[in-house]
Amino acid sequence: MEAQKVNYLSEINELLCNVKNDPSLAGQVTEQSNFIEDFGIDSLDIVDFMLELESQFDIEVDFDAFDFDNLTSAKRLVEYIRSHSATEA
Amino acid sequence: MSAHVYWAHLDPEASWNCANNLSLPSPMGAKSALHLALLDEMFVPARRQDIALTMLPKCQVLHEYHASLGGSYHPQSVFNSAEAWLAENKPSWPDVLSSIAQSSGALGPFSAVNELFSSYHQAPYAYLPNMPAESEQVFPALSAIQFANSKATITQLCQQMEIPCSGIVIEQQSDLYKLQELDYPYVMKEAFGVSGRGAYLVKESRITERLIRHFSKQIDGGKHGGLIAQPWLDIEIDFSSQWHIDSNGEVRFLGLCQVINSGFRFAGIDLCCNALTRTIEQSQYYEQVQLLMSALFKHGYFGPVCVDSALLKDGTVYPVIEVNARESMGSIAMRWRQKLSLSENIRLRQYDVQYQSALQFKDILSKLSKCGVLFKDGSDNGVVPLTAANLLLPVNSSFAKGRWVQLECGAQSSEYYRKALSACLSEAGASLL
Known part of the structure; x- marks a missing residue:
């Protein structure tokens, strides 16, 4: 379980590097990370970030119900992905 | 001519948007950046007798500096301190106007603002719903303001008038297929999106298909209109x-x-x-x-x-x-050029700033002056800082973010001035992002 969580974080981190076009962010995402405050994800990046998350984890986000606070904690985001992932359900 | 009261809300599009409009994928509850509400000090009155009504008191050091360049006017504020504003949960101009409208103005918490608006001709940055006015002043109807600002109605209007303005308007389910016929990349825009929000560059058909599913769901939920797709220029x-x-x-x-x-x-x-x-x-x-x-x-x-x-x-x-x-x-840059009687060769630049504790603006001006980049009366070169309030907030997290806006005068490059600013801010415990 713990190893799987680490993989989620690692994959999210890779997506973050791509969306921000900033390789120096590699290895920076921890469970406590706030994507908005710690990595400067702004409203333009969010769409890209979320659509890439969908593709990477094979989920479909209901944006009109997705809580912004899920982006203020990597732990919360992982929990959201896990709860919406077909393989985890 | 009587004095005017200038005030600015720099996120008016959110007030004009219709809740029923289609929107790009975006999480619920995303808030405007805190500093946006405090950039109203950039909106400078034209004449000495005019009033600039800002959310927080204008930084005295910055005001005196502007006055030393000939940029005098009367500053007033809605709140008398940043602490008072924060204690009231950081209201923005729409909150203030709504409160005035609900309390009939005279007895509410913003009665002093209402009094100003009732006594002076207003010069707002943008027209907002619920604006009170002095008896002789007339504002356009909200529907006309929305018409003039909506990217969807402007696209249709230009096309009717044969003014070049490519793009398709997405009103309903039957319009969505048009997205599949566009060349890549193209840009999806919300009717009331602004720089930094409400636009998305679509680069491949996979994303088009995903967006169509998103918009279809919104249409099924009762939303319609409010989107355009423009070709990449x-x-x-x-x-x-x-x-x-x-x-x-x-x-x-x-x-x-x-x-x-x-x-x-x-x-x-x-x-x-x-x-x-x-x-x-x-x-x-x-x-x-x-x-x-x-x-x-x-x-x-x-x-x-x-x-x-x-x-x-x-x-x-x-x-x-x-x-x-x-x-x-x-227009803000043009107003400052006129206010300070600056030469034609003026640039405006904005930078995001991260700071660990509230900055001392006097120190920053002093550092800029010491390294020779602060514009002074009678000189041809240098920078004129325009904003301070959003960098002076007490911070309760380890870092806070704000925005630095400056005018640049003379032949030195923006990069030269950016490096000088970066060095000065660094000495003050802040950094450019």
Whole structure:
């Protein structure tokens, strides 16, 4: 379980590097990370970030119900992905 | 002429948007950046006797510095301190206006603001719902303001008038298939999106299909309209023109400026653009935009207008990318140039700043002066800082973010001034992002 969580974080981190076009962010995402405050994800990046998350984890986000606070904690985001992932359900 | 009261809400689009409009994928509950509410101090009154009503008191050091350059006016504020504003949960101008409207003005918490608005002619950055006015002042109807600012209605209007303005408007389910016929990349925009929000570059069909599913779901839920898809333009230079439509319908051209963008993000303004001006004069630009201004007046709008346009790489002048029927960063730069009697060669630049504790603005001005980049009365070169309030907030997290906006005068490059600013901020415990 713990190893799987680490993989989620690692994959999210890779997506973050791509969306921000900033390789120096590699290895920076921890469970406590706030994507908005710690990595400067702004409203333009969010769409890209979320659509890439969908593709990477094979989920479909209901944006009109997705809580912004899920982006203020990597732990919360992982929990959201896990709860919406077909393989985890 | 009696004194005017100037006030600015820099996120008016959110107040104009219709809740029923379709929207791009975006999480619920995303908030405007805190510093946006405090950038209102950039909106400078024209005359010495005018009042600038800002959310927080203007930084005294900055005000005295501007006054030393000849930029005098009367500053007043809605709240008497940052602490008072934070304690009231950081209300923005729409909150203030709504409170005044609900309390009938006289007895509410913002009665002093209402008193000012009842006594002076208002010069707002943008018209908002619920604006109280002195008896002789008339504002356009909200529907006219929305019409003039909606990217969807402007696209349709330009196409009806045969003013070049490519794009398709998405109103309903049957329009969605049109997205599949577009060349890549293309840009999806919300009707009331602004720089840094409400636009998305679609690069591949996989994303088109995902967006169609998203919009379909919204349409099934009762939403409609409010979206456009524009072709990707091969732009050489972004520029904007500033206009004013008087309440009698007279249209006045105020000026032209080059706009510096980084992707969809606004980065700055260059007021000196002689070569660009000559190119535009050889096109039908002014005639086309004049026609558009007249049409906006016929639809009930009068007031300030900024038209975003572009010079394409093939030399074509593309007249209308979008219309912002309000003041703009271009008009703010022009107002400061006039206020401080600066030369033509003026640039405006904005930078995001991260700081660990509230900055001491006096120290920053002193550092800028010491390294020779602070503009002083009688000189030709240097920077004029325009904003302070958003960098002086008490911070309760380890870092806070704000925005630095400055005018740049003279021949030195923006990069030169950026490096100097970065060094000064670094010494003060802050950094440019």
